[in-house]
Amino acid sequence: MKTIFVNGNSLNWEEDMNIDLILKRKNYTFKMLVVKVDGKLIKKTEYSKTYVQPDADVKVIHLISGG
Amino acid sequence: MKKEEFFSAHDPKIIPLLQNAVIGIAGAGGLGSNIAVTLTRAGIGKLVVADFDKIEPSNLNRQQFYQDQIGMPKVIALLENLKKISPFTTYQIHDIKLNLDNILLIYKDVDIMVEAFDKAEMKEMLIETWLTNFPEKPIIAASGLAGWGKNELLHTRKSDNLYICGDEETNLQSGISPMAPRVGIVANMQANLVLELLLSAL
Numbered sequence: 362m363k364t365i366f367v368n369g370n371s372l373n374w375e376e377d378m379n380i381d382l383i384l385k386r387k388n389y390t391f392k393m394l395v396v397k398v399d400g401k402l403i404k405k406t407e408y409s410k411t412y413v414q415p416d417a418d419v420k421v422i423h424l425i426s427g428g
Numbered sequence: 429m430k431k432e433e434f435f436s437a438h439d440p441k442i443i444p445l446l447q448n449a450v451i452g453i454a455g456a457g458g459l460g461s462n463i464a465v466t467l468t469r470a471g472i473g474k475l476v477v478a479d480f481d482k483i484e485p486s487n488l489n490r491q492q493f494y495q496d497q498i499g500m501p502k503v504i505a506l507l508e509n510l511k512k513i514s515p516f517t518t519y520q521i522h523d524i525k526l527n528l529d530n531i532l533l534i535y536k537d538v539d540i541m542v543e544a545f546d547k548a549e550m551k552e553m554l555i556e557t558w559l560t561n562f563p564e565k566p567i568i569a570a571s572g573l574a575g576w577g578k579n580e581l582l583h584t585r586k587s588d589n590l591y592i593c594g595d596e597e598t599n600l601q602s603g604i605s606p607m608a609p610r611v612g613i614v615a616n617m618q619a620n621l622v623l624e625l626l627l628s629a630l
Contacts, residue, residue: 393548395555400588402559405552420587423596424555427574427606428459428546 363415374415380408383419393424431516435471442627447473447516449626452538454526454554455479456502458606459570460544461492462615468510468517470623475510476538478522478530479503490608526550531557540625542618543569546606559590568621572596573614575604582613584621593617 363374367387375382380396380403396403397420403411413419435443449472453460456479464477479502483493487502497505503521510519522534531554535541541558545551551569558567572594573582581595594614598604 393552395552395559395590397587397590402556402563404556404560422555422585422587422590422592423571424548424551424569425572425574425594425596425598426546426548426600427572427598428455428457428544428570428611 365413365415365417365419367419368421374413374417378413380411380413380419383413384408384421387421389421389423391423391425395422395424396420397422429515434514434516438471441630443471445626445629446471446623449540449622450474450476450538451622452535452541453477453544454531454535454541455544455546455550456506457481457487457544457546458490458611459573459615459618460542461502461506462490462612463542463544463619464506464510465492465513466616466619467622468513470619471514472517472622474518474520476520476522476535477503477506478524478526478534480523480525490606490611526554528553528557532561539565540622541565541567542622543567544615544618555590563589565589566591566625568593568618570594570614570618572598573610574598574600574606576607576610578610579613582610582617584617591621593621 364371365374399418456477481502483498493505501523503523507519507521543554566589568591570593575598585592
């Protein structure tokens with residue numbers, strides 16, 4: 362089975378897997394995020410257009426108010 | 429006070445690395461004011477700090493300001509306080525709300541950027557802008573620091589030149605607000621990481 366890695370944990374890879382689908386599969390509901398795929402920043406406007414390949418290393422960072 | 433007196437406790441090798449460094453701090457609230465104080469004491473050569481806010485009584489629970497500074501712009505009050513600590517840091521302050529455009533101008537010459545905003549959408553905006561325009565320069569952000577206790581959840585996560593300090597999970601909610609100890613810890617984690625990156629060449 363093909364997988365990707367999201368914050369170090371494996372997730373089953375699917376055909377046409379874009380960032381929106383990854384966030385849905387992981388149940389990530391935070392609005393403010395920084396997403397990187399294989400080290401490259403993916404802007405929010407690119408989430409639906411960015412498709413990942415098997416073995417992709419996806420980092421999703423939640424930004425939480427407070428400071 | 430002479431410079432050699434101020435730095436007398438340091439290994440002489442690290443002094444030029446600290447004194448030649450230019451560090452950006454975006455925000456002068458709970459995180460930013462604490463980071464600026466710590467980095468001034470550490471002997472950083474130049475700090476570039478921007479914030480548009482004025483000091484309110486509720487800020488004194490965690491921010492490095494005093495009662496007689498209530499109502500002042502945060503960066504003006506911060507400058508006053510930092511100058512009392514050390515004359516061996518140069519302070520460049522901007523009383524301005526940061527946005528996509530002025531971030532690039534204000535912080536173009538810094539070696540390391542430290543994100544010290546309160547609001548998540550500002551954190552996101554800064555990190556996206558920074559990684560897009562200055563991918564070769566480190567940015568140290570904070571996420572998840574409200575409340576008290578839970579020391580063991582605080583950590584640093586690295587993704588290339590992006591570093592996140594905090595617990596990455598504690599949301600602001602009724603009764604869970606940022607408080608001095610935990611904000612101070614995370615601010616100092618960010619400042620400590622600045623020193624680690626600067627001194628990694630040793």
